Amino acid sequence: MPPPSARQPRAALAPAAAPTLSGAVLEHLRRDILECRWSPGARLRFEALRAHYAVGISPLREALSRLAVEGLVVGVDRRGFRVAPVSLDDLDEITDLRCEIEGLALRWSIERGDDGWEAAIVASFHHLSRVDSELPGRVPRLSDEWERRHTAYHQAMAAACGSARLMQLRAQLFDQTNRYRRLVIAYSKVPRDDRGEHRALMDAALARDAERAVALIHRHIRHTADLVRAIYGAKGAETLARAAGRVRARPAAARRAA
Amino acid sequence: MPPPSARQPRAALAPAAAPTLSGAVLEHLRRDILECRWSPGARLRFEALRAHYAVGISPLREALSRLAVEGLVVGVDRRGFRVAPVSLDDLDEITDLRCEIEGLALRWSIERGDDGWEAAIVASFHHLSRVDSELPGRVPRLSDEWERRHTAYHQAMAAACGSARLMQLRAQLFDQTNRYRRLVIAYSKVPRDDRGEHRALMDAALARDAERAVALIHRHIRHTADLVRAIYGAKGAETLARAAGRVRARPAAARRAA
DNA sequence: ACTCCGGAGATTTTCGAAAATCCATGTTGA
DNA sequence: TCAACATGGATTTTCGAAAATCTCCGGAGT
Numbered sequence: 001m002p003p004p005s006a007r008q009p010r011a012a013l014a015p016a017a018a019p020t021l022s023g024a025v026l027e028h029l030r031r032d033i034l035e036c037r038w039s040p041g042a043r044l045r046f047e048a049l050r051a052h053y054a055v056g057i058s059p060l061r062e063a064l065s066r067l068a069v070e071g072l073v074v075g076v077d078r079r080g081f082r083v084a085p086v087s088l089d090d091l092d093e094i095t096d097l098r099c100e101i102e103g104l105a106l107r108w109s110i111e112r113g114d115d116g117w118e119a120a121i122v123a124s125f126h127h128l129s130r131v132d133s134e135l136p137g138r139v140p141r142l143s144d145e146w147e148r149r150h151t152a153y154h155q156a157m158a159a160a161c162g163s164a165r166l167m168q169l170r171a172q173l174f175d176q177t178n179r180y181r182r183l184v185i186a187y188s189k190v191p192r193d194d195r196g197e198h199r200a201l202m203d204a205a206l207a208r209d210a211e212r213a214v215a216l217i218h219r220h221i222r223h224t225a226d227l228v229r230a231i232y233g234a235k236g237a238e239t240l241a242r243a244a245g246r247v248r249a250r251p252a253a254a255r256r257a258a
Numbered sequence: 259m260p261p262p263s264a265r266q267p268r269a270a271l272a273p274a275a276a277p278t279l280s281g282a283v284l285e286h287l288r289r290d291i292l293e294c295r296w297s298p299g300a301r302l303r304f305e306a307l308r309a310h311y312a313v314g315i316s317p318l319r320e321a322l323s324r325l326a327v328e329g330l331v332v333g334v335d336r337r338g339f340r341v342a343p344v345s346l347d348d349l350d351e352i353t354d355l356r357c358e359i360e361g362l363a364l365r366w367s368i369e370r371g372d373d374g375w376e377a378a379i380v381a382s383f384h385h386l387s388r389v390d391s392e393l394p395g396r397v398p399r400l401s402d403e404w405e406r407r408h409t410a411y412h413q414a415m416a417a418a419c420g421s422a423r424l425m426q427l428r429a430q431l432f433d434q435t436n437r438y439r440r441l442v443i444a445y446s447k448v449p450r451d452d453r454g455e456h457r458a459l460m461d462a463a464l465a466r467d468a469e470r471a472v473a474l475i476h477r478h479i480r481h482t483a484d485l486v487r488a489i490y491g492a493k494g495a496e497t498l499a500r501a502a503g504r505v506r507a508r509p510a511a512a513r514r515a516a
Numbered sequence: 517a518c519t520c521c522g523g524a525g526a527t528t529t530t531c532g533a534a535a536a537t538c539c540a541t542g543t544t545g546a
Numbered sequence: 547t548c549a550a551c552a553t554g555g556a557t558t559t560t561c562g563a564a565a566a567t568c569t570c571c572g573g574a575g576t
Contacts, residue, residue: 019537020335021560022323046528056561058316061529062323065280069327071423077278078528078567093421100362163351165329169427277567279530304558314531319559336537336558 025053026063033072033083034178035144039245041085044073070172084176086244088229091180095225098173102221103214105158105170110210113160118206124149124156125202129195141185141194144249147178153198157205157217177224179244184227186247197223283311284321291330291341292436293402297503299343302331328430342434344502346487349438353483356431360479361472363416363428368468371418376464382407382414383460387453399443399452402507405436411456415463415475435482437502442485444505455481 018024029049032038049060064081067073075081109117128149132140140146151174158170184192197220204213232240276282287307290296307318322339325331333339367375386407390398398404409432416428442450455478462471490498 018335020558023335045526047526057528058319058560061316061320062559065320065323066327069324077276077281079569080528093423097421097423104358163355165351165355165431173423278528303556305556315558316530320529337539338558 020059021055022059022062025055025059026066028053029063030067030070030072030175031144033067034175035147035249036179036182036244037248038083039248040083040179040241042083042245044081044083046080071176086179086183086241088232088240091225091228094173094176094180095221098170098177099218099221101166101170101173102154102158102217105161105163105166106205106213106217107210108161108163108166109158110160110205110208110213112162113205117156117160120156120159121153121202121205124153125198128153128198139185142182142247142249157201177221179247180228181224182247183231183240183244184224187231187243188227190227190230192223192227278317279313280317280320283313283317284324286311287321288325288328288330288433289402291325292433293405293507294437294440294502294504295506296341297506298341298437298499300341300503302339302341304338329434344437344441344499346490346498349435349483349486352431352434352438353479356428356435357476357479359424359428359431360412360416360475363419363421363424364463364471364475365468366419366421366424367416368418368463368466368471370420371463375414375418378414378417379411379460379463382411383456386411386456397443400440400505400507415459435479437505438486439482440505441489441498441502442482445489445501446485448485448488450481450485 018027029038038044044064046057046060050057053060064073064075068075068081072084073081074084128146131143131146131149135143135145151171154174155167155171158167161167197216201213201216201220204216228240232243276285296302302322304315304318308315311318322331322333326333326339330342331339332342386404389401389404389407393401393403409429412432413425413429416425419425455474459471459474459478462474486498490501
């Protein structure tokens with residue numbers, strides 16, 4: 001009988017323990033892509049993934065198929081999958097759509113939100129604010145933990161919109177923006193008062209001032225896009241793609257694009 | 259050497275010939291669900307699907323996984339997949355969101371559309387109008403062909419919005435409404451001038467009157483929802499689900515919900 | 517120099533069976 | 547009577563290998 005840890009320790013799959021291998025590798029792969037552990041545009045070969053995640057091809061195919069529908073990977077029949085590439089045009093498209101979608105979710109939330117919604121916003125904002133003092137790393141905003149709390153904050157803002165589909169949609173678009181956010185955090189010289197932006201947004205929402213809140217979230221969203229453009233607008237698109245490959249999070253084992 | 263048609267004729271897969279079995283079964287399964295050949299809420303067992311589509315489990319799993327992300331099937335880890343159920347609450351949610359999304363796509367299209375966009379609208383409207391005289395069936399609006407042309411018409415309206423993501427999103431929501439549309443067509447006693455609605459919408463778009471066009475598409479979308487509610491609002495939710503199971507298209511081999 | 521072909525290796529896709537899990541049913545014990 | 551539990555068939559999930567396809571590279575012919 002082989003010892004329990006005969007093979008690779010499976011790279012600590014399952015953030016919240018998906019009962020299925022497929023689900024676990026899906027979540028893990030999604031995080032790895034969002035944090036650029038697999039570079040934008042990189043080829044995702046089954047053999048490499050199999051070795052990295054210590055699973056067979058079946059769960060991998062299923063995970064990649066789902067991610068393809070989500071837009072995080074691009075698959076072409078019979079010639080494999082790659083990580084969805086990044087580009088300024090793509091960023092523009094996401095940004096425009098995200099303004100509308102997040103704006104809508106926020107508007108509906110402000111209409112329909114109750115005390116619980118307000119409380120959750122305050123809590124998540126507080127939690128997000130504390131990350132700077134709690135986390136020792138040099139760039140806390142690139143940490144897993146900051147991203148988690150940032151995600152939770154924006155989700156809390158939209159949570160009372162009353163539409164599960166809208167929530168899922170905005171979460172997807174939020175995810176798709178993640179890699180661009182990392183670029184700004186890593187390379188932008190301009191200091192950004194994101195805490196202030198988040199606080200102003202929260203205040204407007206709690207004051208039930210939909211117009212102001214929507215204007216603020218638009219500015220918040222466009223701000224990121226503007227900063228990316230400020231850095232990479234002049235340089236070629238290649239630069240952006242390559243830079244994205246360098247902001248990968250720590251436990252990296254991913255090779256760059258082929 | 260076995261003859262080309264040694265095994266089952268594979269049920270005429272591949273509307274536009276997806277090169278991959280997985281892709282073909284995905285498209286086929288999607289159509290079958292949209293046309294209620296598998297009843298809303300019905301259990302989708304691999305063995306039954308394997309027999310019906312004459313493919314192995316791997317392509318089926320991939321297709322179901324994708325459809326789950328699209329929202330057309332619901333999967334629960336380790337206890338299989340079912341066709342997404344229908345309900346009045348679900349219809350309300352889709353309707354509200356679809357008004358916003360289709361409205362947005364239309365608005366952007368009207369801003370950005372060129373001659374080619376206009377021409378495509380006129381063409382698709384004409385094509386859609388002709389279906390009544392061309393198709394001999396008793397209820398042409400339940401036919402594959404009408405659905406195809408109706409889909410094409412609404413896609414043409416949105417086509418100039420400039421965002422591939424928005425196009426995909428609106429297509430998904432349009433699909434998710436399909437089963438409710440079929441219910442109205444099959445059971446509503448109120449005669450509906452859908453041709454008139456489509457014409458008015460087209461005219462407003464071609465006149466570049468965004469406000470009017472958006473108002474019209476809202477009315478168009480809500481009209482369907484109102485008719486469903488008129489039929490099933492009083493009766494229990496069960497009735498609606500069961501009725502949906504009866505509007506399935508012809509080459510039916512699908513059993514009802516388990 | 518350049519295009520077209522052919523073959524070897526790499527890669528994806530699919531199948532069939534093994535393993536793991538679920539579910540309905542009947543049984544035990546209080 | 548009833549809840550907890552065991553049991554066997556049904557079902558999903560996963561693997562490993564076979565089949566199909568793609569990609570790259572060198573050679574032939576123009």
